[in-house]
Amino acid sequence: MRPRATPPRTTALESTTAGAAPSPVEAAVAEAFREEWGQLVATLIRRTGDWDLAEECVQDAFALALRAWRRDGVPRRPGAWLTTAARNRAVDRLRREAAGAAKLREVASAMREDGVPYGPEPGDEPDVPDDRLRLIFTCCHPALAPEARVALTLRTLAGLTTAEIAHAFLVGEQAMAKRLARAKQKIRHAAIPYRVPPAHLLPERLPAVLAVLYLLFNEGYSATSGAGLMRPDLAAEAIRLARVLVRLMPDEPEAAGLLALMLLHHARRAARLDGAGDLVVLEEQDRTLWDAARIAEGVALLDGALRRGRPGPYQVQAAIAACHATAARPEDTDWAQISVLYARLAGLVPSPVVELNRAVAVGMSAGPAAGLALLDALRESGALAGYHLLPAARADLLRRLGRTAEAGDAYREAMGLAPTGAERRHLARRLAALE
Secondary structure, eight states: OOSSSOTTTTGGGTTSOTTOOOOHHHHHHHHHHHHHHHHHHHHHHHHHOOHHHHHHHHHHHHHHHHHHHHHHOOOSOHHHHHHHHHHHHHHHHHHTOGGGHHHHHHHHHTBOTTSOBOOOOTTSOTTOOOHHHHHHHHHTOTTSOHHHHHHHHHHHHSOOOHHHHHHHHTSOHHHHHHHHHHHHHHHHHHTOOSSOOOGGGHHHHHHHHHHHHHHHHHHHHSOSSBSOSOOHHHHHHHHHHHHHHHHHOTTOHHHHHHHHHHHHHHTTGGGSBOTTSOBOOGGGSOGGGSOHHHHHHHHHHHHHHHTTTOOOHHHHHHHHHHHHHTOSSGGGOOHHHHHHHHHHHHHHSOOHHHHHHHHHHHHHHTOHHHHHHHHHHHHHHTTTTTOTHHHHHHHHHHHHTTOHHHHHHHHHHHHHHOOBHHHHHHHHHHHHHHO
């Protein structure tokens, strides 16, 4: 599943017994991956200009860390250790290539003796010293196909697998692999610069940059695979980069809307799983665990964005999240308003997933029969075939209508499609309660 991007789960742990709890060293490597992957890859891309080389050298550094740390212990500064290892691997690779002589000097001089990258050089963008944000803007160059911009950034910056990205786009894994390869070739052949563009060019890149951060957060909020439901490291990184983007483009309401959306969702993180790591649905969550400060910040950001009079899809989604986050009790949720907002969102960004959520909101505001009619029409269209949340939503509405046999079939269908263990266990509990 993760041939390069997640050594703690695949290449670097091939000798680990499947299903076994990770050792302290394996856990340290996994934590370092979550914290360092994007920065390491972004820095090496900036210095070498070779995307594949950067990914491969960072992958090699994590594989080496697993062996060396087992032998020598986890270093005091894992990030610096990995930076040095990745840099040395790049130097070795370039040394074997005559064409890499100039890049060899650049890579070797780009790191201090302790393995930490030097800061921005003279002439670099002073307001955006983060290589990861430069990477996003490079991936979002208008010369690249729109769908490739988002996919390439998720692959390179977040270390998501091709399968995970394909799932996010609802396309096949092989098709996504070809899309990523074409994007890298385009960057290389067109000599697309690795930088944040001048201010007058920022708006044309903004939609793709926002889409990258949105999908990065979504993968952290609800993982597409694995035993756990959430990957908080990805969600936190998306929020951090969104804050940098809002500072860079303070007059863009959609940037503020996206940050508000992330904060309002992330505020509920502590209540989404129980002590056993199982999913707790929204209406059953302990709302005293919600982060009131994040909710207040998100609402304030949203209010400021809406006052600019240019509502967009991220602001609408943030408004939906605010309806949930500001309801003191589940029964206080304004489902009628949420239904209206989803209808507005469907007009801005037509999507079967938006229609699915609108149907659920209608089922809560106008009754389960009304919501089920919308879901059945969506099901017949085939637009969400294989998407587990469609049968899960149908099961809930069928249960509320007293059609228990059909609800049971829908729960079983959803269980067979659910990508994470936490979701499967939640659906199994719902099915058991039904039976």
